[in-house]
Amino acid sequence: MGPKPFLRLAVSRDVNRHELPSDLARFYAGNEAIAFEGSDYGSIYLRPLREVKRVGWAGLGLLWDAPAGRGTFDACLFGFGCHFERIVYVVDAPCCQPGAILAIGGQLDWGPGGTGPRSANACLVLGANLSEWLRHLEEEDWWEYAIGFGIPSLPVEHQRELRAYYLALNPNIEWPEP
Helix, strand or coil, X not given: CCCCCEEECCCCCCCCCCCCCHHHHHHHHHEEECCCCCCCCCCEEECCHHHCEEECHHHHCCCCCCCCCCCCCEEEEEEEECCCCEEEEEEEECCECCCCEEEECCXXXXXXXXXXXXXXXXXXXXXCCHXXXXXXXXXXXXXXXXXXXXXXXXXXXXXXXXXXXXXXXXXXXXXXXX
């Protein structure tokens, strides 16, 4: 079981951050990120509300430029994976729908991630929306197995379930069968 990356607040707080999408603001109204305790594959870190920020491609701090011809990119950076993958809430990206949770960079060799002709390498859609992703994380005991190459270490049937989940969100990825 991985470390749960947030705790439920005893009393909801007002989140007056108009730049945040409403469901992300609602999440932070009732929850707060906890200190990062993970270092193994699959562990993730959510940023405390004060550190969540709206970013363009340049704000991700990646070592490469935005892919040419990929259009605009607007997201809320609200987490990291165990290998410095950026976890973002998508506001506008050519590879997936608004509201999707996307991991970019780090050790993500999967790809192309997302959907359609503008899917991109070094990224992976983790959830169609925030609530789906959080539900998925809880089902997986707070591990994000697609980050850090944890899937091959699982029993074959669990590998197949996870591959089906990620393939539904990223139909162009090519993962070998277990």
